[in-house]
Amino acid sequence: MSNAKNPDPEQSPSQPTGADRRIPEAVIRRLSLYSRVLQVLERQGIEKISSTELGERLGFNSAQVRKDLAYFGQFGVPGFGYPVQDLRNNIKRILGTDREIRVALIGVGHLGTALLSYDGFRKQGFLISVAFDLFENLEGVGAMRVPIFHINQLERRLEEFGVEFVMLAVNPEAAQGIADRLTATGISAILNFVPVRLRVPSKVRVHDVDLAIEMESLSFYLK
Amino acid sequence: MSNAKNPDPEQSPSQPTGADRRIPEAVIRRLSLYSRVLQVLERQGIEKISSTELGERLGFNSAQVRKDLAYFGQFGVPGFGYPVQDLRNNIKRILGTDREIRVALIGVGHLGTALLSYDGFRKQGFLISVAFDLFENLEGVGAMRVPIFHINQLERRLEEFGVEFVMLAVNPEAAQGIADRLTATGISAILNFVPVRLRVPSKVRVHDVDLAIEMESLSFYLK
DNA sequence: TAGATTGTTAATCGATTAACAATC
DNA sequence: TAGATTGTTAATCGATTAACAATC
Numbered sequence: 071m072s073n074a075k076n077p078d079p080e081q082s083p084s085q086p087t088g089a090d091r092r093i094p095e096a097v098i099r100r101l102s103l104y105s106r107v108l109q110v111l112e113r114q115g116i117e118k119i120s121s122t123e124l125g126e127r128l129g130f131n132s133a134q135v136r137k138d139l140a141y142f143g144q145f146g147v148p149g150f151g152y153p154v155q156d157l158r159n160n161i162k163r164i165l166g167t168d169r170e171i172r173v174a175l176i177g178v179g180h181l182g183t184a185l186l187s188y189d190g191f192r193k194q195g196f197l198i199s200v201a202f203d204l205f206e207n208l209e210g211v212g213a214m215r216v217p218i219f220h221i222n223q224l225e226r227r228l229e230e231f232g233v234e235f236v237m238l239a240v241n242p243e244a245a246q247g248i249a250d251r252l253t254a255t256g257i258s259a260i261l262n263f264v265p266v267r268l269r270v271p272s273k274v275r276v277h278d279v280d281l282a283i284e285m286e287s288l289s290f291y292l293k
Numbered sequence: 294m295s296n297a298k299n300p301d302p303e304q305s306p307s308q309p310t311g312a313d314r315r316i317p318e319a320v321i322r323r324l325s326l327y328s329r330v331l332q333v334l335e336r337q338g339i340e341k342i343s344s345t346e347l348g349e350r351l352g353f354n355s356a357q358v359r360k361d362l363a364y365f366g367q368f369g370v371p372g373f374g375y376p377v378q379d380l381r382n383n384i385k386r387i388l389g390t391d392r393e394i395r396v397a398l399i400g401v402g403h404l405g406t407a408l409l410s411y412d413g414f415r416k417q418g419f420l421i422s423v424a425f426d427l428f429e430n431l432e433g434v435g436a437m438r439v440p441i442f443h444i445n446q447l448e449r450r451l452e453e454f455g456v457e458f459v460m461l462a463v464n465p466e467a468a469q470g471i472a473d474r475l476t477a478t479g480i481s482a483i484l485n486f487v488p489v490r491l492r493v494p495s496k497v498r499v500h501d502v503d504l505a506i507e508m509e510s511l512s513f514y515l516k
Numbered sequence: 517t518a519g520a521t522t523g524t525t526a527a528t529c530g531a532t533t534a535a536c537a538a539t540c
Numbered sequence: 541t542a543g544a545t546t547g548t549t550a551a552t553c554g555a556t557t558a559a560c561a562a563t564c
Contacts, residue, residue, distance in 0.1 A: 102509040128490060133533055140547055148546040149540040166512045184407030194505050234515060259511045275514040277507050282417050284500050286325040288482045289389045291498040292457060356557055363523055371522040372564040
């Protein structure tokens with residue numbers, strides 16, 4: 071567009087600069103990492119940072135930092151860099167984590183209990199407000215005072231507690247059936263700890279946290 | 294090489310077909326997924342599978358399946374497909390998970406305790422044989438009868454228990470210091486649950502399991 | 517043999533990095 | 541202004557997919 075050598079500028083509409091382009095998943099994950107670095111800087115009272123410094127802290131190229139941010143707007147000042155607090159606010163807004171998000175946990179076994187007690191979530195604004203299990207005798211109040219219901223109350227209670235997304239930590243046999251029920255209720259994001267490939271409609275987003283695969287792939291690089 | 298139209302075959306040495314090429318990380322992770330599917334097929338008594346079927350089960354292109362496997366050798370039979378049991382054995386061998394691997398857990402908090410109790414590891418041949426914590430009063434025997442030592446015994450006990458790699462689940466402040474001690478003892482793989490970018494020598498492999506980032510990036514796709 | 521499917525090369529696609537005019 | 545750093549285009553790199561001869 072601004073390339074003077076282009077003989078026919080009218081014919082080159084250039085790429086859209088807004089949110090039009092499809093954003094690669096990797097960009098979103100890096101955004102989250104930037105946010106974490108900016109949080110540290112903010113606590114230290116540092117007010118600006120260049121793409122080079124921000125990249126170095128995470129092992130990324132400075133062009134990558136600038137390009138990632140440019141997907142969403144212009145946040146920097148040429149000659150200076152990026153204002154720390156302002157940029158962090160913008161990233162939180164882009165990620166949608168500038169507010170409290172209510173989450174449900176399904177499956178209160180060992181892993182589920184650890185997730186209930188993990189305070190990293192609350193720090194990021196994620197509030198586990200309700201949990202479910204397949205065993206009736208777990209009903210009651212679990213760690214962190216979170217109410218636990220039997221799975222047969224799933225639909226009703228998700229609604230009641232205003233749950234926006236779900237962490238799934240049940241046994242592999244139960245996972246797909248529950249995923250089906252979740253998508254039927256309109257849940258659009260699942261953090262899946264079950265080592266099973268869930269079949270869901272394309273509008274539903276599933277992120278797998280697969281410890282066995284992490285271990286196996288690490289093992290490949292041993293020594 | 295076998296392309297008859299190539300006017301000068303001697304000049305095209307072709308890519309190396311052995312383990313010469315650098316293997317992309319994504320290939321290794323898919324290998325682990327293939328292994329899991331093959332395990333299911335094996336239990337069902339199915340003896341062969343084509344790259345197309347295997348790919349469909351995981352949402353991958355058949356060419357990708359064949360190419361991934363071709364990094365490591367020729368495991369298929371043209372016209373038939375891949376022998377299930379044989380291929381699985383080969384993949385396990387390639388990943389180095391055809392044997393028991395001794396693992397240490399560092400940090401026996403909520404998450405650490407869940408990891409101790411998670412039986413998905415033992416199923417894959419990973420044995421958590423020793424654990425450490427920063428609080429002396431946790432010393433003793435933890436979940437699954439795993440001995441827990443104070444962190445000041447780290448080097449000695451890693452050696453004693455023949456630990457090959459480590460799961461790190463301590464608080465963020467302690468993580469880098471422990472990582473330094475681990476790399477000094479020659480540990481070459483760390484599964485890191487701490488939301489901190491660890492600085493380690495390049496020979497050490499760190500895989501991050503970062504729940505906060507999983508949550509934040511999921512949140513971007515909400516609705 | 518005819519049909520099916522591999523292994524592998526070439527083509528495509530997408531993501532990362534380099535380069536630099538614009539700008540504070 | 542001179543120096544620094546952005547936003548963005550173009551070049552590079554790497555990974556995925558298509559295509560097909562080889563082969564069972």
